[in-house]
Amino acid sequence: MTTLLPTPALREPVDPSVDHEIQAIVSGRSTTETCATDLAVGPWDFDARPGYGPGSSMGDVIPTGAPRQGELPREYREAPEAELADRIRAAKATLGDRVVVLGHFYQREEVIAHADYVGDSFQLANAALAHPHAEAIVFCGVHFMAETADLLSRPEQAVILPNLAAGCSMADMADIDQVEECWEQLADVYGDLDTPDEDGRVPVIPVTYMNSSAAIKGFVGRHGGIVCTSSNARTVLEWAFARGRRVLFFPDQHLGRNTAKAMGVPLEQMPMWNPRKPLGGSTADELVGARVILWHGFCSVHRRFTVDQIDRARAEHPGVRVIVHPECPMAVVDAADEAGSTDYIRKAIQAATEPTTFAIGTEINLVQRLAAEHPQHTIFCLDPVVCPCSTMYRIHPGYLAWVLEGLVRGEVQNRITVPAEVADPARLALERMLAAKPS
Numbered sequence: 138m139t140t141l142l143p144t145p146a147l148r149e150p151v152d153p154s155v156d157h158e159i160q161a162i163v164s165g166r167s168t169t170e171t172c173a174t175d176l177a178v179g180p181w182d183f184d185a186r187p188g189y190g191p192g193s194s195m196g197d198v199i200p201t202g203a204p205r206q207g208e209l210p211r212e213y214r215e216a217p218e219a220e221l222a223d224r225i226r227a228a229k230a231t232l233g234d235r236v237v238v239l240g241h242f243y244q245r246e247e248v249i250a251h252a253d254y255v256g257d258s259f260q261l262a263n264a265a266l267a268h269p270h271a272e273a274i275v276f277c278g279v280h281f282m283a284e285t286a287d288l289l290s291r292p293e294q295a296v297i298l299p300n301l302a303a304g305c306s307m308a309d310m311a312d313i314d315q316v317e318e319c320w321e322q323l324a325d326v327y328g329d330l331d332t333p334d335e336d337g338r339v340p341v342i343p344v345t346y347m348n349s350s351a352a353i354k355g356f357v358g359r360h361g362g363i364v365c366t367s368s369n370a371r372t373v374l375e376w377a378f379a380r381g382r383r384v385l386f387f388p389d390q391h392l393g394r395n396t397a398k399a400m401g402v403p404l405e406q407m408p409m410w411n412p413r414k415p416l417g418g419s420t421a422d423e424l425v426g427a428r429v430i431l432w433h434g435f436c437s438v439h440r441r442f443t444v445d446q447i448d449r450a451r452a453e454h455p456g457v458r459v460i461v462h463p464e465c466p467m468a469v470v471d472a473a474d475e476a477g478s479t480d481y482i483r484k485a486i487q488a489a490t491e492p493t494t495f496a497i498g499t500e501i502n503l504v505q506r507l508a509a510e511h512p513q514h515t516i517f518c519l520d521p522v523v524c525p526c527s528t529m530y531r532i533h534p535g536y537l538a539w540v541l542e543g544l545v546r547g548e549v550q551n552r553i554t555v556p557a558e559v560a561d562p563a564r565l566a567l568e569r570m571l572a573a574k575p576s
């Protein structure tokens with residue numbers, strides 16, 4: 138978990154042609170199918186629209202109250218890419234060790250080029266922790282990741298999200314008011330949720346995926362629960378089953394279902410909780426018989442992968458090794474050769490000693506970067522439609538240049554701060570995760 142990619146400066150230069158397809162979408166020159174042509178316009182144009190845009194699905198509506206980005210000054214919107222890159226490099230050189238720039242695996246290449254660390258959300262939060270003297274941590278990811286970095290960094294450090302509209306549609310599917318309401322309804326079914334039975338277990342333990350708001354992590358911390366990542370979900374569920382008769386898992390139904398199924402939990406003991414329906418759409422009896430209650434959330438990027446794509450990959454590339462992310466639907470995980478986190482996928486490819494063909498079911502920016510870093514292998518994305526995580530994609534280099542030049546002038550823009558009453562229990566839920574050990 139703690140292994141991060143070295144800084145881009147230390148890595149082999151990435152072949153810019155590998156990112157050609159995404160570059161082509163941005164410039165409106167794509168020749169292959171894309172999930173939508175909206176990516177051809179600047180993110181400042183689709184920041185203002187309802188919905189998240191392509192990749193994380195136009196159908197996923199941004200919740201009321203989600204942060205919105207103010208207008209980016211014209212000089213950053215209109216500057217050519219080369220000028221923006223020069224300005225970012227100059228600002229970073231001026232700031233030196235006062236700033237750390239973090240780039241998520243799914244981030245676009247022209248932003249990753251300026252990152253000091255590249256990794257998944259938890260690895261990057263740990264990278265922030267490793268720089269206690271940096272005054273600013275610029276997180277080129279999405280909102281919940283910046284919140285997690287704020288939870289783990291020192292109070293005087295400013296965590297900056299270059300575009301406030303870079304949310305995560307999956308994280309936003311578990312709204313804190315809906316979760317509180319769900320908890321009350323579960324108390325009606327199970328009785329006192331804090332009193333353990335004769336085995337020392339409470340009726341239900343809440344577990345949240347790292348991809349959730351700080352408010353949800355705080356809720357989990359207050360109610361004896363824990364955070365998980367896609368790397369340690371099984372260990373965390375074991376921890377929870379040792380303390381509770383059931384688990385309430387949010388926001389990603391697929392990670393919860395895939396993990397619990399691999400642990401032997403029958404599907405009929407995993408009802409879904411739809412927050413728009415009384416008792417989440419289940420009967421009281423079904424909830425009493427439940428082992429894992431799955432929140433009705435999903436990642437629109439990973440939900441795009443299908444069994445048909447796997448069948449096609451096997452037909453066209455005999456011997457192909459198919460690895461998918463556990464945020465993919467269960468049928469896709471079952472049909473794949475392996476399923477694992479971004480870290481698992483990276484390590485599996487690194488460990489392959491013979492030239493291998495890999496079909497990968499995760500976000501396109503990561504797949505293309507892996508293909509560039511491992512030219513001895515054939516690596517392609519299962520989905521022939523090029524569809525980046527558009528929420529992540531909102532961190533255009535123009536926003537990065539804007540926040541960095543602001544820091545040079547002494548101005549902190551787009552600071553993400555988690556209030557203490559949320560941060561304390563959220564940290565507790567994270568600490569429980571760090572202390573959880575595989576059985």
Ligand code: SF4
Pocket residue numbers: 193243279304305306307308348436437438439500526527528529
């Ligand atoms: S890939 Fe999915 S879960 Fe990850 S940030 Fe994008 S929308 Fe959220």
